[in-house]
Amino acid sequence: MHWVHFIPILTTILAIYFFIQIFRHYQSKKSAQYLLWWMLGVLTYGMGTLAESINTLFGVMSWNVTYWYIVGALLGGFPLAQGTVYLLLKPKPARLLGIVFSSLIVIAAICVVLSPVDTTVLADGRLSGKALTWQWVRYFSPLINLYSFVFLFGGAIYSAIKYYRDARNDVRFLGNVFIAIGALLPGIGGSFTRMGYVEVLYVTELLGLLSIYYGYQIIKKDRSTSIHKVQAATV
Template identity: 20%
Template structure:
């Protein structure tokens, strides 16, 4: 048993639960939907890391392994990503969110027809069809009633979560009922049949992309901008693709100015905060992807480091933690223009 296989998951679990309590307290004070959904996502993060601690400290069992895979592979990124869709529901972010759901479904379809996951073709096709319908609904809602898009995304996620729960809990697992890397003793999903594993795309890929790029977009909203791409495109689909490209290019072009503003003490605190969140979301997304393909040594480290960066980012952010309480108020900031109003 590696000490890090116990310490890192324990740290991730404890920090997740503390973080979740703070976010849910903010929701209780202000009743914003994104805070509630983020709080749920952080609870999932804490439970998933908790199963890793139990497995590392006391040995893996089949029930612990099933809970680990269900929550880690399906729930964590999905709920955090939908929380971001709620945060940006007044913007055109729904176009991007719908596209990520489609991409996740498409990857499920492609993986299901590969030799790596034999017998998963039907599951992958069904996942793709559902993801396609959900993506179209999210994009259509963004075009007509923007704030409805987040509710649709949440509905798709909840229905998908129920289906995933049934499949994960009823799937046959070969003895001993779990799987770990023989060298690092880090859990891997290979004990589950292919028809379960190919379903994770619309959950974790879409969720991670929404969380990462939602944070980047939020940073872009508040940073001093140097716009390289200024054109207005109105043709459907082309306009959305151009919008993603414009934000990406203009964000990169604006970074030198943001650094200068930071050194002068003039940069909005939400810019470094959301950049930290983006980096923090990217790291565990990368290490969990590597875990799927056999690179497991960085899995627990990425999980802890990513969560820590997200936590620091949220603590720096004036918008999310204007008042911080654990029972009593620890500190308070004067209100400023919210991100929801800025992107509305």
């Protein structure tokens, strides 16, 4: 087995550390809903790489395929993106979007759990949604992932542009650039996974989380005023 297959273990450890950092941040700012969602996002990120780690260490198991698809393909970057939604939008539309897409994810997850899993199609040992007998359940993920990408990547780019126009906020501009890069990388890796190169995903997941973590730390340590009213009031 190639050493790249063990990268998810390192990513999972990083996700645990990152989760603890955001949890402590949230404990001091419990009114910040965006921090709660970011905390959940890092948790689900780590849960996804944990499934990949289990697959590397113990081989393909039907229950792990189901678990991996729910936390990876369905949840994916949704909680992180929803945190950005709370940062950019007013509370009412942010809650509405959260309810709509959370409900969609729950419905999709139930369908995935009920779907039989055929592990014989995973003879190469790589996790894939093609093992789900009910292939139609895979049609849920594109919409959810599009929503996640638009707000996580798009939100970071939007913030970066706003900060770029303000010469006093170069640090926050840089932080948002790193977050945007971190949001983009797993998507690139996912594209390679569909072509059978899951190893690319393992690398981009680690680099993506490192990039998001670095961007988060840059912004957290900066003492300039945020352009987002919610963040300025709570951080």
